[in-house]
Amino acid sequence: LIDKSFTxxxxxxxxxxxxxxxxxGFVASTYMRGIDxxxxxxxxxxxxxxxxxxxxxxxxxxxxxxxxxxYPPKKVLxxxxxxxxxxDRELHAGLVEALKMGATSDDxxxxxxxxxxxxxxxxxxxxxxALSVKKYVVENDxxxxxxxxxxxxxxxxxxxxxxxxNYLHGECVGMGMLYLSSEEVKCRIEKILGKYSLPxxxxxxxxxxxxxxxxxKKRAGDYLSIIYVDKVGTCxxxxxxxxxxxxxx
Numbered sequence: 261l262i263d264k265s266f267t268x269x270x271x272x273x274x275x276x277x278x279x280x281x282x283x284x285g286f287v288a289s290t291y292m293r294g295i296d297x298x299x300x301x302x303x304x305x306x307x308x309x310x311x312x313x314x315x316x317x318x319x320x321x322x323x324x325x326x327x328x329x330x331y332p333p334k335k336v337l338x339x340x341x342x343x344x345x346x347x348d349r350e351l352h353a354g355l356v357e358a359l360k361m362g363a364t365s366d367d368x369x370x371x372x373x374x375x376x377x378x379x380x381x382x383x384x385x386x387x388x389x390a391l392s393v394k395k396y397v398v399e400n401d402x403x404x405x406x407x408x409x410x411x412x413x414x415x416x417x418x419x420x421x422x423x424x425x426n427y428l429h430g431e432c433v434g435m436g437m438l439y440l441s442s443e444e445v446k447c448r449i450e451k452i453l454g455k456y457s458l459p460x461x462x463x464x465x466x467x468x469x470x471x472x473x474x475x476x477k478k479r480a481g482d483y484l485s486i487i488y489v490d491k492v493g494t495c496x497x498x499x500x501x502x503x504x505x506x507x508x509x
Contacts, residue, residue: 261291271296271334277303278310278429282328285316289331299333302342304354304383305430308361308390311336313398313411323475324419330403340383352456353430355379356414358390359452360433363445364410365393367493374452410495413437413487417509420472424464434458439508442490466509473505 261272272295274284281299288297301311317328343351355373362370369389376382394411401408418436422429434453438446438460453460476484484502489495 261287266291266295268292268295271298273298273300274333275300275302276306277301278306281306281310281333282316282325283318285314285331285333286318286328289316289329294331297331297333299336301336301338303346304343304351304387305357306354307338307340307343307387308354309357309394309411311338312391313394314402322423323472324423326475338387340380340387343380343383348457349428351379352458353428353434355386355456356430356434356437356453356458358386359449360411360413360437361390361393363437363441363449363489363492364413364487364495365397365493369393370448370492374448374455379456406497409485409497410487412485413440413489413495416440416473416476416484416486416505417469419476420469421462421464423472424468425462427459427462431459435460435462437489440486440488445489445492448492466506469509470506474502 272284272288274281274297281301285297288295299311301307314330314332315328316331317325320326359370359373362373366389369386372382372386372389397408397411414433414437416436417439418433421427421435422432425432437449441449450460473484479502482502483499484505486498486500486505487495488498
């Protein structure tokens with residue numbers, strides 16, 4: 261940006277997936293203390309989740325999203341036709357973030373994904389429903405002081421899995437949700453993951469997972485906030501001792 265003589269009246273436009281959006285937003289937030297940023301997400305994962313809400317970050321020292329800022333884009337433009345350029349694995353991994361929204365906040369969205377027989381035919385409705393959940397949550401808690409924590413369902417353990425494997429982000433979140441669900445919800449999520457050829461098991465040692473979870477941004481001193489889903493469409497924010505996450509692993 262310096263080499264191209266960008267000024268405060270210029271802007272950054274991100275065209276791509278979540279990594280492109282996160283990096284672009286982070287750069288926009290820091291260049292000259294902040295310039296405008298527009299997001300054009302082209303993957304399902306970014307369209308249903310990371311494109312709105314203003315979380316921007318980069319990984320550092322193997323730790324996911326450890327350096328970043330809250331910096332919302334000026335506008336977001338979503339065209340689901342871009343999803344036709346993705347392979348099935350990328351598409352289905354992105355679907356997990358919408359499934360997360362359904363599991364915690366919208367049983368209708370969850371059921372839509374569960375029962376869909378033509379995903380691309382249903383995709384606009386899925387995107388709109390998922391973003392409606394996120395929009396409501398973010399507007400009520402922009403800096404993640406309370407309610408916004410529910411968007412982390414599956415991420416606490418999912419990020420740890422992601423740090424130790426080559427699985428895609430959505431695949432890791434899908435597995436992460438299984439650890440913190442009731443048996444009934446876990447069974448339904450497992451069936452959906454299987455339906456879309458997504459992994460349901462990892463062989464990472466629990467102590468390795470714990471080591472990465474101890475670096476989680478949601479940690480406060482010796483405590484950690486986890487999101488637990490007992491019934492689809494509802495969730496609970498639990499504040500537990502960091503040590504107690506081991507029993508879920």
